[in-house]
Amino acid sequence: MKKAFPILAFLTVLLLVYAFYQAMWVAPTERTMGDVQRIFYYHVPSAWTAFILFFVNLVASVAYLVGKNPKADAVALVSAEVGVIFCTVVLVTGPIWARPVWGIWWTWDLRLTLTLVLWLIYVSYLVLRRFSDSAQTPKLAAVLAIFGALDVPLVYFSIWFFRTQHPQPVIGGGGSIDPRMLHVLLINWLAFSCFAFLICWARYRLEMLKRDVEEAEALESLLETGTSPTLAKGKLGGGPQ
């Protein structure tokens, strides 16, 4: 497994370079928006990747509550962290594109708001993990992840109704997409998914190592302090003074 990592890393870099080339030079320029539309090849794949990672987080959280496997918890943590990063990319690239095209940085549109709320929920998930004691963190975090998943449809309906009450902003929805653009988009998505998987993998290994180290340290300090008077004496008693 460890040998596969550099191979995957190498392939991912190649794929990212190829996808960048495709997005910048091969994909046709959009007629009305011009070159600014090319941000689409980063924005949309990041969004898809983030949503997949959040879904992975939910599955891993449920798996942890059911099976109590610490590996599932590590997967949940890793997918939430990387998901938040990709979600941040989405929230940053969105306004950069929206400003020249819509004339505004931000609007409380359905997809924008939903992404922002998801981002907020997962940031609060990470904050909870950071501030709770290590022994209870996995359970509390898994419970919060389930609440987050329950919240998403409610947020969806609240914004959907709220926005249909008001005039719609200009959205590039409903149109058809040039097949060459779709092709580039899918290549970029593949590259970004590989990239996300690579980061998750590295982060997962790091997390497992960190836990091993913590466990070893805890055991060591337990041997030194908690039980040392009796244990050390017992050991020393047998040996020469």
Place this chain on the structure above:
Amino acid sequence: MNSLWPITLASLAKDIRLEWRSKDAINSMLFFSLLVVVIFSFSFDPTAEESREIAGGLVWVAFLFSAIVALNQTWARELRNQVLDAYRVSPAPANALFLSKAFGNFILVTLLEAVMAPLFMVFYNLRVLGAAWELIPVGILGTWALVASGTFFAAMSIRTRMREVMLPLILFPLSIPAIQSMVEATRIILSGDGNPRFWIVLLLTYDVVFTTACLALFETVLQAE
């Protein structure tokens, strides 16, 4: 499960008696929301027309902030003398504890709303243009939405470092749809334009979904070690 309601009521009676004797939570909540009302009032200084549009948001934000005060105290009280540990080892159903705490908070926040709502009317020159009685279901459902999930997340945040700070950080993002429903329903009723039914149904859905999830997961949170 037969013992669920007697234990819930006993625990609730204990909490109410404690609160009745100390009046810690209710006093700090009342004063806090009074401060919020006054500060909002002179930082916006709206006309009667504008205040009908924004009052829904202001009222609920004030109640939300004050509810945090009560919610944070819910479990802090049980940490002293290891009461929570005693609950954990007792054979009483975990949900009895959750329900008693949620009902207790519900009573507290409802009392607060009953006192503060007239004050809001005075400060913001509010006159309800829609059907005023509809504010009652919105108030009940909205308060339950805040206290049910709030009590649950308070039980989670009590396990973390920086307890008091943690609760709003977990509660606010998740209660966005509930807050939006309460605010929109209140705004529609106050200004009398439109029908608040969708928002009331959404609020009810939130209540049902989140209460069910709280009851299903509370034991996990209580026993998390």
